[in-house]
Amino acid sequence: DGGITQSPKYLFRKEGQNVTLSCEQNLNHDAMYWYRQDPGQGLRLIYYSQIVNDFQKGDIAEGYSVSREKKESFPLTVTSAQKNPTAFYLCASSRPAGVSTDTQYFGPGTRLTVL
Amino acid sequence: GQNIDQPTEMTATEGAIVQINCTYQTSGFNGLFWYQQHAGEAPTFLSYNVLDGLEEKGRFSSFLSRSKGYSYLLLKELQMKDSASYLCAVSPYGGATNKLIFGTGTLLAVQP
Numbered sequence: 001d002g003g004i005t006q007s008p009k010y011l012f013r014k015e016g017q018n019v020t021l022s023c024e025q026n027l028n029h030d031a032m033y034w035y036r037q038d039p040g041q042g043l044r045l046i047y048y049s050q051i052v053n054d055f056q057k058g059d060i061a062e063g064y065s066v067s068r069e070k071k072e073s074f075p076l077t078v079t080s081a082q083k084n085p086t087a088f089y090l091c092a093s094s095r096p097a098g099v100s101t102d103t104q105y106f107g108p109g110t111r112l113t114v115l
Numbered sequence: 116g117q118n119i120d121q122p123t124e125m126t127a128t129e130g131a132i133v134q135i136n137c138t139y140q141t142s143g144f145n146g147l148f149w150y151q152q153h154a155g156e157a158p159t160f161l162s163y164n165v166l167d168g169l170e171e172k173g174r175f176s177s178f179l180s181r182s183k184g185y186s187y188l189l190l191k192e193l194q195m196k197d198s199a200s201y202l203c204a205v206s207p208y209g210g211a212t213n214k215l216i217f218g219t220g221t222l223l224a225v226q227p
Contacts, residue, residue, distance in 0.1 A: 042217035101146040101206035106157035
């Protein structure tokens, strides 16, 4: 079955620690995205990548870092510089944009709680 | 700036019809998406509109008016499992990217 996986589903970390969230897809999609979702707010874009070895900052990139060494994988690191890291993190992927925008498909999400 | 507005909450009765509205003001327009999200789960794709008019897909339909910056999602024959948050998202950019701007979502409660 093709799809997007994120692990772990729940993650706890102590304040001041870095943590890496995994995102893997076997849909053969070129583009991948990381979003953050907080109660009462829409999804906000953290980083996105349209091709391997390339990525761009989204609207709220401060305190986060990413890498895109393989087409299938787009891990997100939440650093200690992120002031409010507790949130639900969603990874998505899509085919490259063409004449029209292509649909983004989401993974199951990782709920990060900072203790 | 980019702005997408949806009602925060709606309530409807099982078997009825409900319309969820979305208005947008964005720097450009390259398509509008509707997603369904159950609590604690990932958003799942429902519909995509890029041209004016109605797109029908089973019990769900989505309408777009580009001149008015307006869309709605119509859910017919409501079922209890339709209780979820419905997200409106707009692609305001040109063909180089699939970046989306999301509204805050409309939480729909379906009652017996």
